[in-house]
Amino acid sequence: MxxxxxxxxxxxxxxxxxxxxxxxxxxxxxxxxxxxxxxxxxxxxxxxxxxxxSGVNVLHPTEKRELLNPSSVRRNSHTQMERKISPMPPRSALEPSGPAGRDHSESISSTNRSVSSKDYLQQELKLVKQMVQELLQQNRKQQHPSVPEELFSAYMGLINQEVTRELANEVIEKVRSQLGPSQIMDDIKVRELVAETLTKMLPAAEPITLETTGKSKIIALVGPTGVGKTTTIAKLAANFKLRENKAVGLITIDTYRIAAVDQLRTYANIINVPLRVVLSPEELRQAIDSMPNMDLILIDTAGRSQNDDLKLHELKSFLHAAAPDEIHLVLSTTANQSVLLSTIKRFSSLNIDHIIFTKLDEAVGVGMLFGVMKKLNRAVSYITTGQNVPEDIEPGSVGRLARMIVHPQKGSEISDDNIPSIAAGEIL
Structure with a gap:
């Protein structure tokens, strides 16, 4: 159709x-x-x-009325039977006489009409449902001819979580090649294999690993305005300082945004770490040199629009002066995929090492993140799941993101026992 x-x-x-x-x-x-x-x-x-x-068999209005009319249906369906049955005694001979008899007869007749009407309406609804299902199935096969019927539910689960069609087709093809005829009918097995396939297709998580030689590890966070860089810096600093007992220093070059320095200074005072505010690349280098005994130095940069070439060039000069060990691109999961891909394209000139995804608790679907990671071909270092400092941050486990796609409800539940240290090594 x-x-x-x-x-x-x-x-x-x-x-x-x-x-x-x-x-x-x-x-x-x-x-x-x-x-x-x-x-x-x-x-x-x-x-x-x-x-x-076109090409749908639709009943004529007269036929519809006859189908929905119980008396008509009963009359047509029992015509042959009535011809073969001998005449029954008159109704008056079988029914009680008087007013009580009439009331009894009318009650039975009314009940029969109600039951019959309900039965035929249910039959009509059943036919409509069947027709809609056939239409959906035909339309589905036309739009996705390469997806097997047994794996279509898993495929649509990926699409509904905003996984790109290209990546969804690739995942389903890999899953189909690994399942036998009996396994492909097992929904639980299919979901497990989909999550496993997604996990293997992308680099494993790479959270910050500190140097063992006593040298300071310098990390710079870059990204567009409003993605949560300053809050993420505070979460990282609090975790390494309070949970890992490491010496942490903070530097900010974000002097453009109102109250940005005050916000970071408040966090620095609470967790008792030094903070330097710089205005030029030269001051940034001096600030780094003034913290020789720090295990970790975190640099908070000003938000830059991916469409502002002049500001991106200015940011590049700061990063050149700082010579950080790692540059982490911070992206908000509330943005749509086209915005994320555009941001990646423009910030890629800064030699991005890792990705940090923020605001995962506000995301409508996490499937697009896999397309972003595959496009940039960089591992996720961290994901943030709320505003609480230092709790709402964890290593960017690709496996957990995959489970969030396959099991949207279960995958989003976070247990403190299951969240590893943010300074852990490789995590799937």
């Missing part, structure tokens, strides 16, 4: 287009009216939309 949509300014024009293309056998499945065009609602015009198809 081929569904087609027609739009016109009036219902008459839309119907004419349906008749012209589909002919007298056209069946209208849905109609709606909406406004289109204009600017901010001004100058928009009404548009009539009709969804129609």
């Amino acid at each position: 081929n569904l087609k949509t027609y739009q016109a300014q009036t219902m008459a024009q839309a119907l004419a287009a349906v008749r012209r293309e589909l002919g007298k056998d056209a069946v209208i499945l849905h109609t709606r009216t909406f406004r289109k065009g204009g600017f901010l609602g001004l100058g928009s015009k009404n548009v009539v939309e009709i969804t129609a198809t």
Whole structure:
């Protein structure tokens, strides 16, 4: 069955287009009216939309009435039977006489009509459901001809979590090649294999590992405005200082945003770590040299629009002066995939080493993150799951992200016992 949509300014024009293309056998499945065009609602015009198809067997109105009329159906279905049964005694001979008899007869008749009507309405609804399922199945096969029927549920689970169609097809193809005829029908086995396949397709998590030689590890966080760099810096500093008992120093070059320095200074005072505020690349180098005994130096940079080449060039000069051991690109999971990919393209000139995904607790779907990681071909160092400092940060386990896609409810539940130290080594 081929569904087609027609739009016109009036219902008459839309119907004419349906008749012209589909002919007298056209069946209208849905109609709606909406406004289109204009600017901010001004100058928009009404548009009539009709969804129609052809080749569907539809009952004639007379046949529909007969099907929904219980007395008619009973009469037609029992005609032959009545001809073979000998005449029954008159009704008056079988029913009690008087008012009580009439009330009893009317009650039985009313009950029969109610039960019969309900039965036939249920049958009609069953037929409608079956027809809708067939339409959906045909439409599904047309749009995704390469996806096996047994794996379609798993495929749509990936798509609903905003995994790209290209990556979803690749995952399903790998899963299909590893499953036998009996295993492919096991939904639990399929989901486990989908999560495992996603995990193996991407680099494992690479959280910060401190030097064992006594040399300071310098980490710079870069990214667009509003992704949570300053809060992430505070979480990292608090965890390494309070939980790992390491010497941590903070440097910020974010002097553009109102109260950015005050926010980081408040965190620095709470966790008792030194903070330096710099205005130039030369001052940044001097600030780093003034912290020779630190195990970890974290640099908070100003947010830069991926479309501002001048500011990105300025940021590059700061990073050149700092010569950090690692540069982590901070991205918000609340942004759509096109914005994330555009950001990656522009910030890639800074020689990004790792990715940090923030605001995972606010994300609608996490599937797009896999497309981003595959595009940049960089491992995730950390993910943040809230505003609490220092709790809401953990190593970027690709395995847990994969489980969040396959089991959206279970995967998002975080237990303190299952969250490793943020300074741990390689984590799947």
